[in-house]
Amino acid sequence: MLNFELYNPTNLIFGKGQIDKLSTLVPQGAKILLAYGGGSIFKNGIHQQVIDNLKGFDIVEFGGIEPNPHFETLMKAVEVIKTEKIDFILAVGGGSVIDGVKFISAAVNFDGNPIDILQKRILIKDNAVPFGTVLTLPATGSEMNSGAVVTIEATQEKLAFGGSAMFPKFSICDPTVIASLPKRQLQNGVVDAYTHVMEQYLTYPHEGYLQDRIAEGILQTLIEVGPKVVENPTDYALASNFMWSCTMALNGLIQKGVPSDWATHMIGHELTALYGIDHARTLAIIGPSLYEVMFDTKKGKLAQYGRRIFDLKGSDDEVAKSAINKTVEFFHTMGMDTKLSEYTAEYKDTADFIVNRFTERGWKGLGENQLVTLDKVKSIVELSY
Numbered sequence: 001m002l003n004f005e006l007y008n009p010t011n012l013i014f015g016k017g018q019i020d021k022l023s024t025l026v027p028q029g030a031k032i033l034l035a036y037g038g039g040s041i042f043k044n045g046i047h048q049q050v051i052d053n054l055k056g057f058d059i060v061e062f063g064g065i066e067p068n069p070h071f072e073t074l075m076k077a078v079e080v081i082k083t084e085k086i087d088f089i090l091a092v093g094g095g096s097v098i099d100g101v102k103f104i105s106a107a108v109n110f111d112g113n114p115i116d117i118l119q120k121r122i123l124i125k126d127n128a129v130p131f132g133t134v135l136t137l138p139a140t141g142s143e144m145n146s147g148a149v150v151t152i153e154a155t156q157e158k159l160a161f162g163g164s165a166m167f168p169k170f171s172i173c174d175p176t177v178i179a180s181l182p183k184r185q186l187q188n189g190v191v192d193a194y195t196h197v198m199e200q201y202l203t204y205p206h207e208g209y210l211q212d213r214i215a216e217g218i219l220q221t222l223i224e225v226g227p228k229v230v231e232n233p234t235d236y237a238l239a240s241n242f243m244w245s246c247t248m249a250l251n252g253l254i255q256k257g258v259p260s261d262w263a264t265h266m267i268g269h270e271l272t273a274l275y276g277i278d279h280a281r282t283l284a285i286i287g288p289s290l291y292e293v294m295f296d297t298k299k300g301k302l303a304q305y306g307r308r309i310f311d312l313k314g315s316d317d318e319v320a321k322s323a324i325n326k327t328v329e330f331f332h333t334m335g336m337d338t339k340l341s342e343y344t345a346e347y348k349d350t351a352d353f354i355v356n357r358f359t360e361r362g363w364k365g366l367g368e369n370q371l372v373t374l375d376k377v378k379s380i381v382e383l384s385y
């Protein structure tokens with residue numbers, strides 16, 4: 001097993017009705033920026049619950065953080081924080097609102113041009129405005145990790161950043177919030193979390209036996225509850241296991257002591273930046289093609305995955321190949337189209353565009369061993385057409 005440090009200061013408050021604790025979690029006397037997205041929190045009553053539980057606090061609201069949050073929008077919130085002298089930010093929403101708030105928190109006191117946080121991927125270790133979250137969409141794990149992804153509208157770039165100061169102080173995760181989610185977002189949540197596990201699991205055989213078993217447990221739980229929760233989002237057993245699986249998939253635990261990949265995400269982000277395809281759906285497009293193209297290096301782990309998750313029998317080669325097909329089948333069950341041409345008619349130059357971008361950024365080799373070189377990126381994207 002590789003050496004590791006495990007640091008996760010987020011106070012995760014999980015379960016039905018836990019929003020009642022909100023007033024005890026935000027710093028007493030703080031002036032709060034309540035940040036939210038396009039308004040779903042007004043329709044499902046979560047905004048009212050937040051307001052009811054923050055009686056007596058001075059609150060300024062900032063709405064309109066879009067899915068795949070835009071740098072340009074977030075900078076407006078930075079101005080509000082400065083002029084209103086805000087002490088604490090409360091993100092109420094899904095991964096986009098939470099990621100947006102992470103960027104706002106980092107940008108307020110940033111010494112320099114905040115766009116550098118994204119374009120130069122600056123690690124944010126201090127000077128952040130403290131923030132907490134009320135999660136409304138299980139998917140990203142952003143509620144319990146220190147990463148975020150922000151889109152620069154002007155350049156059509158979707159870029160990740162993070163740092164130890166980017167952990168939420170607390171996150172309230174009430175599984176009943178999923179009742180109002182559209183089917184498409186529930187499907188997205190399952191596939192995003194599934195792929196997060198795959199990015200940290202599907203590398204090469206190693207000695208992280210426990211991490212493998214935990215990762216496999218999350219995959220099995222998502223396969224078990226995923227298709228059902230989409231049909232029955234008010235079933236608490238399904239909703240709670242779905243939500244907890246999503247958090248566990250990307251709160252840092254399963255990546256400790258093991259190699260990780262993330263190439264599917266890096267390529268997938270480009271598809272969102274170019275075509276506006278939902279994040280999870282980009283992963284369903286790229287993931288299976290990546291497993292095919294990187295078959296030789298991933299075969300060992302694909303075979304383990306096939307045997308343990310899908311109970312497949314046969315040689316390593318046979319099991320590994322069938323495991324990719326089983327993964328695609330699962331994505332189809334979860335309502336995903338898995339080819340780029342099913343989302344856009346203008347896909348033909350995509351591979352070259354992405355390769356050029358990665359070249360400009362100096363990204364010569366992605367993945368667990370940096371073996372996803374630019375020619376491999378081209379093959380992966382072309383295979384996904």
Ligand code: NZQ
Nearest residue numbers: 037038039040067068094095096136137142147148180181
């Ligand atoms: O904006 P509102 O009106 O709130 O509506 C949202 C949005 O339209 C709606 N929604 C959220 N909760 C709802 C709800 N509708 C009804 N009832 C509810 N309870 O759902 C839509 C999508 O929301 P969004 O936050 O965009 O979805 P998600 O949580 O999937 O977040 C996706 C973003 O997270 C990034 C992605 O790249 C993408 O930008 N990621 C962040 C990661 C991280 N921080 O660790 C890792 C991920 O890999 C991912 O890259």
Ligand code: ZN
Nearest residue numbers: 192196265279
């Ligand atoms: Zn993701």
